[in-house]
Amino acid sequence: MKAVRVHGPGDLRIEDVPDPRPAHGQVLVAVEAAGMCATDVHILHGTFPCRYPLTIGHEIAGRIVEVGDGVDPARVGASVTVEPHEYCRECLYCRIGQEHMCTAKEAYGVHVDGGMAEYLAVPSRLAYDLPEGVSAALGSMTEPIACSIHAMDRLGAVSGLPVAVYGCGPAGAVLVALCRRAGLSPIVVLDPRAERRDLALRVGADIALDPTTGEIEDIVRDLTGGYGFSYQIDAVGSPRVIEQAVARAARRGTVLFFGVAAPGDPATVYPQEIYAKELSLLGTAINPYTHHRAAALLPQLPLTELRTATYHLTDAAAALEAQQRGEVDKIFLAPGESLAGAGAGNGATRATV
Numbered sequence: 001m002k003a004v005r006v007h008g009p010g011d012l013r014i015e016d017v018p019d020p021r022p023a024h025g026q027v028l029v030a031v032e033a034a035g036m037c038a039t040d041v042h043i044l045h046g047t048f049p050c051r052y053p054l055t056i057g058h059e060i061a062g063r064i065v066e067v068g069d070g071v072d073p074a075r076v077g078a079s080v081t082v083e084p085h086e087y088c089r090e091c092l093y094c095r096i097g098q099e100h101m102c103t104a105k106e107a108y109g110v111h112v113d114g115g116m117a118e119y120l121a122v123p124s125r126l127a128y129d130l131p132e133g134v135s136a137a138l139g140s141m142t143e144p145i146a147c148s149i150h151a152m153d154r155l156g157a158v159s160g161l162p163v164a165v166y167g168c169g170p171a172g173a174v175l176v177a178l179c180r181r182a183g184l185s186p187i188v189v190l191d192p193r194a195e196r197r198d199l200a201l202r203v204g205a206d207i208a209l210d211p212t213t214g215e216i217e218d219i220v221r222d223l224t225g226g227y228g229f230s231y232q233i234d235a236v237g238s239p240r241v242i243e244q245a246v247a248r249a250a251r252r253g254t255v256l257f258f259g260v261a262a263p264g265d266p267a268t269v270y271p272q273e274i275y276a277k278e279l280s281l282l283g284t285a286i287n288p289y290t291h292h293r294a295a296a297l298l299p300q301l302p303l304t305e306l307r308t309a310t311y312h313l314t315d316a317a318a319a320l321e322a323q324q325r326g327e328v329d330k331i332f333l334a335p336g337e338s339l340a341g342a343g344a345g346n347g348a349t350r351a352t353v
């Protein structure tokens, strides 16, 4: 089969590799769509801890075409999304219900071969049924949605209070939509790019601001009655966000770090402000126990507002370049036969075949 392989920083290859076989307890998934995200670009650039050589791709949807021993043959034909993590079950975290903190975590597309390939064999329990009528492309977004649901769980927001979301890429857009469903008000998005501010408004933001304009602090003060934001979500991964967010936080406010900052990138914060305002600064990582909930929400989120492009698997290099140019909100890869069926719904554009 064809697979998108990264052999080291800057070394991307489309390779023929042996078809995987489903082992005991596994299902074989014919991949129909693999979402691309910033992590894939980081892996290509050598700025994300991973294990080379590697088939990338951790946002995966497809159809079960074969099952291994011990798996109900009735699963063949099911349209599924893959939860791309396996845990050791033996470390401290695995033993206290915090498996996503596992010290020996193996992530598909990061540590072990992932879904930018024609086939992938995974444990049956990691293949979640997609709701009826959901396309493979939208199905592949279950993973970032699951991460966003965990983020909202961490935020623990109560309705009727203001939230700021920094950055409105695809995950930021999902977070905005979830803030809407959680009843936060007003929902303020800060993004320097006009098309992303437009997206923010389409998926549920009340106001979208360009943070590079001069009067931003006055606007924030007006929007929050002078109190600041009760909740803030960094969906960028920039150290500047924590500096701004601590200053803009309401008393007892929460700042949540969802975006992935570069390792070693420092920020300047003033502990006195954290102390005096009783702030909570929280991290959120991946998707513990939220993949099922994300799949259930797929038909209800405004995902068709994202401008998408689907590339053939063998055009992965062009897709990765397009991802870095950021001209659409979300890019999917699809093997040839499934390209037509991978569409994200209305608004989808097909860039190449």
Ligand SMILES: [Zn+2]
Pocket: 036, 037, 038, 039, 058, 059, 144
């Ligand atoms: Zn991702």
Ligand SMILES: [Zn+2]
Pocket: 087, 088, 089, 090, 091, 092, 093, 094, 099, 101, 102, 103, 104, 105
């Ligand atoms: Zn573990």
